Amino acid sequence: MTKETYDVIIVGGGFGGIYHLIHLRNLGLKCKVIEAESDLGGTWYWNTYPGARVDSEIPIYEFTLPELWKGWTWSEKFPGWQELQAYFAYVDDKLNLHKDCRFNSRVTHTHWDDQLHVWHLACDGKDGIYKAAARHLIMCMGFASKPYTPKFKGLETFQGEWSHTARWPKEGIKTSGKRVGVIGTGASGVQVIQEIGRHVEHLTVFQRTPNLATPMSQYRVSEQVQVHFKPVYEDIYRKLSTTFGSLPFDWIPRPMMEDSEEEREATFQTLWNRGGFHFWCRLSLLAQPPRAHSLLVANYQDLLRDKASNDAAYAFWRKKVSERIKDPKNRELLAPSVAPHPFGCKRPCQELHFYEVFNQDNVDLVDISLNPILEITPKGVKTKEKEYELDVLILATGFDTYTGAFMDLDLRGLNGETIQDHWRERTTTYLGMTIDNFPNLYFVHGPQGPAPCNAPTCVEIQGSWVIQTIEYLRQHGITKFTSTSHAALTYKRHIDSLFNATLFPLTKSSHNGANVSEKEGEACNYFGGVSVYKQEIMEEIERGYPGFQGEALRMARL
Structure with a gap:
């Protein structure tokens, strides 16, 4: 098998992958996007569950290229998944992206070759094994691309239909007139519950932590x-x-x-x-x-x-939400008198009529923090107190965020070190875009990047840095470029200090990995603010990349 060679291979065909492909092609570099699914869109390829929509209002949830925004209009303040997919199709058609993409190809391993200063990559897909090599590797997998399913005993025995919201079947699942259970009240849980609650026969919501949601204020x-x-x-x-x-x-x-x-x-x-x-x-x-x-x-x-x-803000939030919930028991579960965590330290979900759903006679709310799920049975969900019979089970249980997608890869850097070994004790990156001991590898919207940050904006801020860096290396004949362990550890301490200066450590969330029971908690994001983050990463360029070591290979081309 002949191995294809590129200047840059980009893993992932969402906002990040598309952004890098557009700009690196414009520099004359030979690029290839490797995408596991059959089309572009990343998160929005899969986000097709009932009620799925973006929570960032227009026009900030899109690319800022004039040739794209000047010719596109949305129909709603917060676009739904159908319109997001149409937008990606528009971008693809406008810029002819498909010709530089390989679909239905899931990366199985990526190994650094320290003799040739290239990455060797293999994929498994519908067309069999695909192999390629590239000087640079950009991981655009997104911070939430690996769905997290708790280890529910007996899930495989359930005789009805079930799905995680993040892997909703393309043909959909019929919920109208059915007995439906939803486990989880995060973003997708809130959207599903308010969407299907009006037409199911009966809805049972299994809640661990109340969602401190705020009104979306949607309009055409x-x-x-x-x-x-x-x-x-x-x-x-x-x-x-x-x-x-x-x-x-x-x-x-x-x-x-x-x-x-x-x-x-x-x-x-x-x-x-x-x-x-x-x-x-x-x-x-x-x-x-x-x-x-x-x-x-x-x-x-x-x-x-x-x-x-924060307590004052929570008190106001609770007052406004409590006015909408009739049943005192549900009111205390959904808007408890004591805040479950500091307000805003979990990204507040945006709701349309979420709280009104719990005023319906056909909706039950189960507190699984006190009445935990023991197992999934062939008939439904069995908690400590009773068994709930269901026709459909929906898992809105979130993601193994930031590091999850990396840890599923056979990713090997210098001396064959795996990413699993490298991050065994702690996650280390430099600037939230590179990994020490893994040369010529970059990522965006991943571990230790800025938060909160609108996804397309984060991609463009970090992607611009990556593109400038690759062009700098090309102009200076540098073929191996690695962030140092000292720089990574210094950045890790910086991340921790910013995190600990906030109320975020008081909350179990994706920001510290505590949403996944198997993870050790640690700061996953840069909390100094996007503007300061951008200033810091640009200073790295202006100072001549002091946190990196570069090396030139005589054979500078693949």
Whole structure:
């Protein structure tokens, strides 16, 4: 078998893979995207469960290339999965991406060759084994590409239909008129529950931790409105990398407790009325006149750092949500008097009518923190107290985030070291884009990158750094480029210090890996803010890459 050779191989065909392919092709590099599924879209190839939609409002959840946004309009403030898939098809058609992609090919191993300074890669797919080599390897697998299914005893014995939301069958699952159980109330759980609750015969929701969801405030957006706002799109896009959360506004620049209780209440109510993430750290773009977006602010700057401020925000949230829940027992489970964790330290989900679903007679809420699931039986779900008979079981149990997809790979760096061995004691990266001891390997929107960060914005900030770096190496004849262990450990300490200065350590979440029972908890993200993160990674370039070691190979071409 002849092994194909490239300048760059990109693993993953979502936002990250597409971004790198577009820009590296423009530099004249020979590239190939390897995608496990049959089409582009990444997360949005699979996100087809009932009610699936993005929680970032337009126009920030898209590529910022003018040749793309100028010719595209959305139909809703928060687009659904069908429209996201249509968008990826539009991008593909506009830029002819398919010709440089290989689909239905799942990477089985990637090994570094220290003699030739290349990565050797093998894939398994419908066409058999595919092998290739490349000077550079970019992993664009996303932070949430590996679904997490707890080790439920007896799951394989269930006689009805079941699926994880992240692997929803393309043909769908009929839930109308069925007895349905949903395990989990994270983002996909909230969306599924509010979507199917109206037409199922009976719905049983198994909740471990209440979701501190905020109202989405969804509405249709006409093409005329978007055309009216497009003159300021470039201003909006430029602002995304200058704020804490990669959004076109920032925190109220003062501690919450400097305002009186009446002032805080008025501020909270204003943010709440706007819907979406406004009460957390986002404000609306298209609800304001052109050019007014630069004046907008989000919640108070110490919301995620000061316990008293966070408690005040939670109290307001609980008051607003409790008004919508009739049953006192459900009210305490969904909006408990004592906060289950600091507000906002889990990404708040956006809901349309989630809480009203629990006012229906055909919906039961089971607290599995007190009444745990013992096993899945052929008939349904058996908890400590009783067995719930079901026709359909939906697992909305989240993802093995950030490192999960890496740990499934046979990925070997210098001296044949595996990624599993390298990260056995702790996760180390440098700048959240490279891994010490793994030369010429880059990744985006993965472990130790910035959070919170809008996914396409994160991809473009990190992707721009990767592309500039690859071009720098090419211009200087450097064929092997490795971040040092010292730089990685220093960055790890930096990550930890930023994390520990917030309220995030008080929460079991994907931000510290605690959502997966088999993981040791550690800081998974950079919490210094997107604007500071961008400044730090650009300083690495400006200072001549002090955290890296470079080497030139005489045979500089593959």
